[in-house]
Amino acid sequence: MSENTQKSDSFEPRIVAFFCNWCTYTAADLAGTARMTYAPNVRVVRIMCSGRLDPQFILAALRDGADGVLIGGCHPGDCHYQEGNYKALRRFILLKRMLASLGIEEGRVRLEWIAASEGEKVQRVINEMTETVRRLGPLRLEQRQMIPAEAHGSAHAAAAHGGNV
Amino acid sequence: MSKPKVGLYWCAACGGCEEAVVDLAEGILDVVAAVDIVFWPVALDFKRSDVEALADGELAVCFINGAIRSSEQCEMVELLRRKAQAVIAFGSCAQLGGIPGLANVTNRRSVMDEAYKNVPSLEKGNTVEPITESTVPEGKLELPTLWETVKTLDQVIDVDYYLPGCPPPVELIKNALQAILTGQLPPKGTVLAPDIALCEHCDRRESKPDKLSVKEFKRAHLTQIDPKECLLAQGLLCLGPVTRDGCGTPCIKANMPCTGCLGPTSHVQDYGAKALSAIASTAGSNDEKEMETILGGIVDPVGTFYRYSLPASLLHRRYQPTVEGGK
Numbered sequence: 001m002s003e004n005t006q007k008s009d010s011f012e013p014r015i016v017a018f019f020c021n022w023c024t025y026t027a028a029d030l031a032g033t034a035r036m037t038y039a040p041n042v043r044v045v046r047i048m049c050s051g052r053l054d055p056q057f058i059l060a061a062l063r064d065g066a067d068g069v070l071i072g073g074c075h076p077g078d079c080h081y082q083e084g085n086y087k088a089l090r091r092f093i094l095l096k097r098m099l100a101s102l103g104i105e106e107g108r109v110r111l112e113w114i115a116a117s118e119g120e121k122v123q124r125v126i127n128e129m130t131e132t133v134r135r136l137g138p139l140r141l142e143q144r145q146m147i148p149a150e151a152h153g154s155a156h157a158a159a160a161h162g163g164n165v
Numbered sequence: 166m167s168k169p170k171v172g173l174y175w176c177a178a179c180g181g182c183e184e185a186v187v188d189l190a191e192g193i194l195d196v197v198a199a200v201d202i203v204f205w206p207v208a209l210d211f212k213r214s215d216v217e218a219l220a221d222g223e224l225a226v227c228f229i230n231g232a233i234r235s236s237e238q239c240e241m242v243e244l245l246r247r248k249a250q251a252v253i254a255f256g257s258c259a260q261l262g263g264i265p266g267l268a269n270v271t272n273r274r275s276v277m278d279e280a281y282k283n284v285p286s287l288e289k290g291n292t293v294e295p296i297t298e299s300t301v302p303e304g305k306l307e308l309p310t311l312w313e314t315v316k317t318l319d320q321v322i323d324v325d326y327y328l329p330g331c332p333p334p335v336e337l338i339k340n341a342l343q344a345i346l347t348g349q350l351p352p353k354g355t356v357l358a359p360d361i362a363l364c365e366h367c368d369r370r371e372s373k374p375d376k377l378s379v380k381e382f383k384r385a386h387l388t389q390i391d392p393k394e395c396l397l398a399q400g401l402l403c404l405g406p407v408t409r410d411g412c413g414t415p416c417i418k419a420n421m422p423c424t425g426c427l428g429p430t431s432h433v434q435d436y437g438a439k440a441l442s443a444i445a446s447t448a449g450s451n452d453e454k455e456m457e458t459i460l461g462g463i464v465d466p467v468g469t470f471y472r473y474s475l476p477a478s479l480l481h482r483r484y485q486p487t488v489e490g491g492k
């Protein structure tokens with residue numbers, strides 16, 4: 001079994017979370033002040049609105065070492081900028097399909113609506129997602145097998161040029 | 166004063182970029198008058214040994230088209246890089262990976278199987294495929310190795326400038342030649358084309374609403390297309406909003422949506438992600454199920470948004486999912 005499928009107990013998923021300022025980030029703050037404990041695997045980036053989330057940020061995070069990406073925004077109808085979260089959802093729906101075609105497992109990118117008062121939802125979603133990603137194992141794109149798995153043949157020339165990346 | 170020496174080379178490409186040079190028509194005579202073409206395999210009988218015989222930096226400029234996907238292409242471009250003062254990535258394939266870059270959804274083994282085992286034109290039972298090394302009575306023979314992953318030119322060697330397009334529009338080639346000959350080149354790394362979106366100069370721009378709301382994405386070959394109205398407003402996947410200007414919109418004038426061959430503007434790192442973002446946002450519904458139905462009309466997101474740029478994208482290619490994630 002290759003490295004990327006091994007799930008040693010020592011693997012701690014790294015998850016980048018993009019939380020909108022008005023709802024989900026506030027909820028995470030609330031979870032903090034209420035001293036709720038949750039998995040320490042998430043690095044939160046505050047954005048003004050989930051609609052500001054450029055899909056490039058998600059790909060860049062995955063490329064640069066995140067094992068998963070969590071997106072948090074206001075519930076439908078509650079976006080501070082009215083339409084931002086609908087935009088985020090449209091992009092997310094299409095991006096999910098594109099990532100699946102590129103072999104990125106479904107559970108690695110997740111979108112959740114979390115209102116400012118829902119501190120316990122932040123806690124639950126982060127814990128769930130950490131477990132999902134832990135089960136999937138490290139992303140480590142540069143060490144992944146090509147698809148479908150190479151049967152035989154020489155890949156040494158490719159390896160000489162940075163392998164599969 | 167002797168004329169500056171110029172080389173042209175092709176890697177994983179279709180030949181269209183070479184055709185674009187020929188499309189300079191009489192313009193090519195001015196080029197020939199101004200420079201000395203010392204290497205151009207498609208048109209002139211020079212050999213690799215002629216390039217090797219040049220001093221380092223002796224070529225003023227080398228135009229290289231095509232993506233890089235074999236050991237031979239890699240060796241050649243490394244050689245040309247040493248011999249040239251300036252290297253220009255010519256066309257989508259050299260710049261972004263291009264159409265050959267779509268091979269990054271699969272791997273070397275599958276590409277070989279397709280070409281040497283599965284194509285219907287093969288003689289039945291003949292599954293001979295090239296191997297990289299074989300021994301014959303006269304000695305050992307070698308063939309280039311095909312890579313697992315197609316690369317852009319600048320993922321293999323240092324590139325000075327980019328001429329975008331599939332193939333690059335003649336106007337852009339002329340401007341670039343002019344800039345080279347007069348020594349008026351912009352800073353290194355520049356894409357030699359306007360840095361604005363294609364929509365800016367599109368004839369249909371007036372009919373493009375500020376807020377697009379697409380109820381159904383349509384496929385061009387199944388649609389009766391209005392020749393005047395903005396194509397995206399008609400539900401066709403026109404990538405004009407995220408594509409670099411500079412082609413004169415020939416596709417749109419021919420009533421076909423822009424597929425994005427001029428690539429991104431300088432503000433965008435990953436063309437496909439940006440295109441996906443722009444197109445998805447236009448889906449005209451706030452209801453999740455309905456959004457899914459509308460966006461379901463885009464049958465092949467990777468092929469649509471990364472048509473010319475998968476190797477240049479942030480993820481570069483498709484990967485094998487882990488056992489748990491693979492379904």
Ligand code: SF4
Pocket residue numbers: 363364367368369370373394395396397398403404405406417423
């Ligand atoms: S979306 Fe396409 S058809 Fe519409 S204005 Fe832009 S380039 Fe022209």
Ligand code: SF4
Pocket residue numbers: 330331363408409412413414415416417422423424425426427428
């Ligand atoms: S309209 Fe789009 S696809 Fe057609 S030449 Fe211009 S950039 Fe390329």
Ligand code: FES
Pocket residue numbers: 020021022023024048049050051073074078079080081082084085
């Ligand atoms: S402000 Fe929270 S999603 Fe727009």
